Amino acid sequence: MPDISANLAGIKSPNPFWLASAPPTNSGYQVMKAFDAGWGGAVWKTLGVPTINTSSRYAAVNYRSNRMVGFNNIELITDRPLADNLREIEEVKKYFPDHAVVASLMVESRAEWHQIVKDAENAGADGLELNFGCPHGMCERGMGSAVGQEPDVLKTIVGWVKEVATKPVIVKLTPNISDITVPAVAAAEGHADAISLINTIQSLVGVDLNSFVPYPIVDGKSTNGGYCGPAVKPIALNMVKNCAQHNGVNIPISGIGGIENWRDAVEHMLLGASNVQVCTAAMHYGFGIVREMIPGLENYMREKGFQKLDDLIGKALPNVKTWENLNLKYNVKAHINADKCIGCQLCYTACDDGAHQAIALPTNDSRIPEIIEDNCVGCNLCSLVCPVEECITMVRKDDGQQHETWKEYMANGKAPTSFNDDRAGGKGHWVPEPAAALKK
Amino acid sequence: MPEYKTPTSQKDIDHAFEQLKPYMNPTMAYYESSRCLFCYDAPCVQACPTNIDIPLFIRQINTDNIAGAAKTIYDSNYFGNICGKVCPTEVLCEGACVFNHQNVKPIEIGRLQSFATNTIIEKNKKLYKLAENNGKKIAVIGAGPAGISCACELRLLGYNVNIYEAKEHSSGLALYGCAPYKVTNEDVMQEMDYLQNQFGFNVKYNSRIDTEEKLKELENKYDAIFLGIGLGNTRSLNIAGGNLNNCIGATEYIEQIKLNPINVKIGKKIIVIGGGNTAMDAASESARLGANKVTLAYRRSKEEMGAYDFEYELAKAVGVKGMFNVSPVAILGNEEVEGVHFIKTKTENGKVVNITGSDFKLECNTVILATGQSKKTDLLSKINNLKFDKKGKILVDENTLQTSNPKYFAGGDAMNGGAEVVNAAAEGKKAARGIHSFLI
Ligand SMILES: Cc1cc2nc3c(=O)[nH]c(=O)nc-3n(C[C@H](O)[C@H](O)[C@H](O)COP(=O)(O)OP(=O)(O)OC[C@H]3O[C@@H](n4cnc5c(N)ncnc54)[C@H](O)[C@@H]3O)c2cc1C
Ligand SMILES: Cc1cc2nc3c(=O)[nH]c(=O)nc-3n(C[C@H](O)[C@H](O)[C@H](O)COP(=O)(O)O)c2cc1C
Numbered sequence: 001m002p003d004i005s006a007n008l009a010g011i012k013s014p015n016p017f018w019l020a021s022a023p024p025t026n027s028g029y030q031v032m033k034a035f036d037a038g039w040g041g042a043v044w045k046t047l048g049v050p051t052i053n054t055s056s057r058y059a060a061v062n063y064r065s066n067r068m069v070g071f072n073n074i075e076l077i078t079d080r081p082l083a084d085n086l087r088e089i090e091e092v093k094k095y096f097p098d099h100a101v102v103a104s105l106m107v108e109s110r111a112e113w114h115q116i117v118k119d120a121e122n123a124g125a126d127g128l129e130l131n132f133g134c135p136h137g138m139c140e141r142g143m144g145s146a147v148g149q150e151p152d153v154l155k156t157i158v159g160w161v162k163e164v165a166t167k168p169v170i171v172k173l174t175p176n177i178s179d180i181t182v183p184a185v186a187a188a189e190g191h192a193d194a195i196s197l198i199n200t201i202q203s204l205v206g207v208d209l210n211s212f213v214p215y216p217i218v219d220g221k222s223t224n225g226g227y228c229g230p231a232v233k234p235i236a237l238n239m240v241k242n243c244a245q246h247n248g249v250n251i252p253i254s255g256i257g258g259i260e261n262w263r264d265a266v267e268h269m270l271l272g273a274s275n276v277q278v279c280t281a282a283m284h285y286g287f288g289i290v291r292e293m294i295p296g297l298e299n300y301m302r303e304k305g306f307q308k309l310d311d312l313i314g315k316a317l318p319n320v321k322t323w324e325n326l327n328l329k330y331n332v333k334a335h336i337n338a339d340k341c342i343g344c345q346l347c348y349t350a351c352d353d354g355a356h357q358a359i360a361l362p363t364n365d366s367r368i369p370e371i372i373e374d375n376c377v378g379c380n381l382c383s384l385v386c387p388v389e390e391c392i393t394m395v396r397k398d399d400g401q402q403h404e405t406w407k408e409y410m411a412n413g414k415a416p417t418s419f420n421d422d423r424a425g426g427k428g429h430w431v432p433e434p435a436a437a438l439k440k
Numbered sequence: 441m442p443e444y445k446t447p448t449s450q451k452d453i454d455h456a457f458e459q460l461k462p463y464m465n466p467t468m469a470y471y472e473s474s475r476c477l478f479c480y481d482a483p484c485v486q487a488c489p490t491n492i493d494i495p496l497f498i499r500q501i502n503t504d505n506i507a508g509a510a511k512t513i514y515d516s517n518y519f520g521n522i523c524g525k526v527c528p529t530e531v532l533c534e535g536a537c538v539f540n541h542q543n544v545k546p547i548e549i550g551r552l553q554s555f556a557t558n559t560i561i562e563k564n565k566k567l568y569k570l571a572e573n574n575g576k577k578i579a580v581i582g583a584g585p586a587g588i589s590c591a592c593e594l595r596l597l598g599y600n601v602n603i604y605e606a607k608e609h610s611s612g613l614a615l616y617g618c619a620p621y622k623v624t625n626e627d628v629m630q631e632m633d634y635l636q637n638q639f640g641f642n643v644k645y646n647s648r649i650d651t652e653e654k655l656k657e658l659e660n661k662y663d664a665i666f667l668g669i670g671l672g673n674t675r676s677l678n679i680a681g682g683n684l685n686n687c688i689g690a691t692e693y694i695e696q697i698k699l700n701p702i703n704v705k706i707g708k709k710i711i712v713i714g715g716g717n718t719a720m721d722a723a724s725e726s727a728r729l730g731a732n733k734v735t736l737a738y739r740r741s742k743e744e745m746g747a748y749d750f751e752y753e754l755a756k757a758v759g760v761k762g763m764f765n766v767s768p769v770a771i772l773g774n775e776e777v778e779g780v781h782f783i784k785t786k787t788e789n790g791k792v793v794n795i796t797g798s799d800f801k802l803e804c805n806t807v808i809l810a811t812g813q814s815k816k817t818d819l820l821s822k823i824n825n826l827k828f829d830k831k832g833k834i835l836v837d838e839n840t841l842q843t844s845n846p847k848y849f850a851g852g853d854a855m856n857g858g859a860e861v862v863n864a865a866a867e868g869k870k871a872a873r874g875i876h877s878f879l880i
């Protein structure tokens with residue numbers, strides 16, 4: 001049986017699945033219920049000077065019949081008094097000494113930071129997470145993402161915390177920044193023990209077409225919220241990877257963003273996360289989803305022969321390069337499996353309208369399109385739109401002997417440098433005459 | 441197997457004729473419409489005799505543009521709701537849906553079509569603006585699917601249209617023939633009212649055109665005449681006993697059921713003679729109205745039946761038994777039917793031959809003849825120069841549906857020999873276009 005116990009900068013948990021600081025960790029009742037269901041850790045709903053929340057706080061992006069593929073909130077930090085939260089943290093730790101309880105914190109002055117760090121540690125928190133990520137409301141008051149966007153301020157506050165903290169300190173980063181590694185490096189330089197990312201992305205998820213008010217609506221008005229849920233996973237993965245690959249960020253990462261099953265969690269870990277945190281999926285389906293995540297992860301590790309999480313953490317990192325280091329000699333072309341094709345012809349219209357006119361309609365009545373190999377640039381589009389699993393595959397056509405990157409092209413004078421350069425990649429690539437579009 | 445008793449209340453009737461394709465609610469329609477792939481040159485469209493732009497109307501449902509969806513449907517087919525319910529979709533649009541090739545349930549096109557159109561009918565939403573009156577007058581004979589469709593299209597183009605209908609209601613066999621578990625009379629009448637309100641054609645009920653004088657009068661008064669007269673009564677079998685009480689033609693029997701199901705006298709033991717869809721309907725409806733024993737007797741093999749497989753399955757599901765390779769020799773009885781004298785048959789070189797000495801008798805108290813409808817050659821032969829084939833089908837130009845007498849156009853069962861509502865709807869519309877190009 002593989003060992004799935006996790007260790008994030010010294011914070012240990014029976015498995016890598018933590019609840020992120022959010023409504024599911026608002027109370028001792030919820031955290032206990034989650035641990036009982038199987039979650040390995042929980043980052044408590046951010047503590048600080050309690051706030052007052054609006055009524056109507058969430059909105060979602062539904063995609064066709066799927067609800068909440070993206071989720072948006074305008075909720076702030078905890079609205080419960082600190083003493084109540086601390087008492088409940090203490091009680092949870094009594095029942096679950098081996099589970100990770102991390103206190104998420106957000107205050108303003110150095111004195112407040114000192115006080116709340118001590119209070120949280122006294123209550124039994126296994127670690128501290130500094131919320132520099134909230135992109136709505138709190139940032140208007142100079143906290144949350146307002147800190148995460150100012151590396152110097154971030155570093156200063158981490159310093160204040162480290163003055164008194166005895167437990168590991170995690171800095172939670174906001175993705176609302178052009179280069180995530182800048183605040184990540186600042187956190188490391190301030191001697192944070194780990195970083196966690198991503199917090200939510202500033203967003204408006206939609207507008208009511210009748211009242212002209214974006215969602216969620218608070219008495220006829222709205223405000224930007226923070227975006228999360230399955231839709232943000234790709235953004236999170238990229239940011240996790242950027243931090244994991246950066247030399248200046250040599251501290252562990254807790255991956256957050258769009259995780260709802262074991263596969264999402266493994267992806268975060270393959271790109272460098274030591275553990276993962278989940279919010280939206282728990283809000284959508286409840287704590288029971290962890291019952292799928294644990295055996296899913298174990299089964300994957302068994303199949304791949306991984307003994308412990310360290311065997312897989314960061315395993316995909318060597319395979320993420322800059323574009324200029326990709327092999328331009330690699331050449332794939334689409335191939336249609338006629339036995340599987342159902343004749344929807346989406347590949348035809350996608351390629352003809354959205355790509356390279358490399359798919360022809362059949363001349364017989366089979367409805368099975370044909371790839372025009374000379375025109376196929378190997379972009380994958382058809383294989384992505386095809387509704388049948390494994391029907392369009394991308395088949396390698398080069399002999400695998402040659403390897404030449406853009407960088408090497410540049411060095412060897414093979415890269416185009418002027419507007420009408422003969423070395424243009426698409427030079428001579430057949431495109432129909434413009435007026436052919438109007439022939440019916 | 442469901443047991444049906446003799447109905448004594450409307451509740452029993454509703455149970456016996458529970459709708460096979462009940463209306464979807466908006467959530468169902470949203471989910472189902474989400475599944476459609478939006479195929480290129482979609483095969484479902486090609487399979488629909490009216491070529492409704494199915495992927496478009498499904499996408500419009502999915503974006504909550506129900507009026508737009510209904511308009512897309514009505515633009516091609518004025519019998520949008522009725523067709524959604526009575527079309528043999530298994531062999532038309534849904535049978536062509538690409539999902540069939542994946543053994544995935546095809547999109548429920550018919551139900552989506554009815555959802556969109558019925559929603560708009562209930563709101564009595566006007567979708568069309570008629571062209572200015574062009575001063576020309578057209579007579580339509582027969583207010584069935586062909587005649588009504590022709591009238592709608594003509595009104596749209598600016599013609600004055602008077603429909604002469606022999607019966608009390610419009611919609612022809614949609615009302616008097618189509619199985620009551622496919623469509624309710626209310627549904628049919630509502631769509632007729634909706635079309636009448638929208639297009640403002642006149643229907644003169646109880647106005648059979650059956651004499652040369654009446655035809656002459658129409659010819660003098662109108663610029664063109666459309667023949668949408670459908671088919672005639674059930675053809676008689678030239679065997680002994682055909683005139684006994686309780687030996688009845690299927691279409692006449694079904695008409696009674698449709699108009700007044702509670703008061704139709706249904707025999708306990710019924711033999712239905714025939715192998716087409718009308719035979720299946722007559723058998724199914726009998727079983728649903730409490731007949732204990734319903735036997736379908738067909739002179740060829742099961743595989744050679746003209747009825748669609750799913751229609752036979754429907755009949756079997758309510759207890760109807762099939763008996764194949766049997767031919768009626770005589771209907772037995774004094775005044776009332778008491779049984780049928782059959783002989784077994786076999787097929788030799790495509791011809792049915794009786795097996796000598798294989799005679800047998802089967803007891804029953806009702807015989808329903810579903811041996812096809814006659815053609816209205818009586819009326820047709822009163823029209824100057826009007827050509828029809830040996831089977832009585834009116835001959836037309838395939839593009840304009842103009843007959844050999846240039847003033848007359850024809851469509852629907854009278855022209856195609858007997859098909860579906862959707863064919864009649866397509867042809868009525870096409871003939872209107874033919875009339876338009878003839879007169880303008
Ligand atoms: C029992 C039965 C079940 C059926 N079930 C289905 C089904 O489930 N799905 C499906 O798609 N199709 C079904 N059909 C077929 C479908 O109903 C017909 O194909 C369609 O109605 C043909 O339309 P039409 O306008 O050509 O003729 P009809 O519907 O027959 O309409 C002709 C109209 O003309 C009138 N008329 C006739 N002669 C004259 C005259 N001389 N003067 C004035 N008026 C006249 C008639 O009263 C009638 O109203 C069924 C048919 C039958 C018999
Ligand atoms: C394959 C691809 C190539 C793109 N190339 C460009 C580009 O050359 N210039 C540009 O301004 N945006 C480019 N974009 C971004 C799009 O214009 C657009 O801003 C983005 O995809 C978001 O819109 P969407 O959610 O509708 O896709 C590209 C997008 C895609 C998918």
Ligand code: SF4
Binds near residue numbers: 367368369387
């Ligand atoms: S998208 Fe796939 S299934 Fe559809 S026509 Fe192309 S190859 Fe066939």
Ligand code: SF4
Binds near residue numbers: 523524529534553
């Ligand atoms: S009219 Fe009939 S065949 Fe055509 S799409 Fe609608 S249900 Fe299908």
Ligand code: SF4
Binds near residue numbers: 479
């Ligand atoms: S064939 Fe099926 S999936 Fe394709 S457009 Fe038609 S209904 Fe949609």
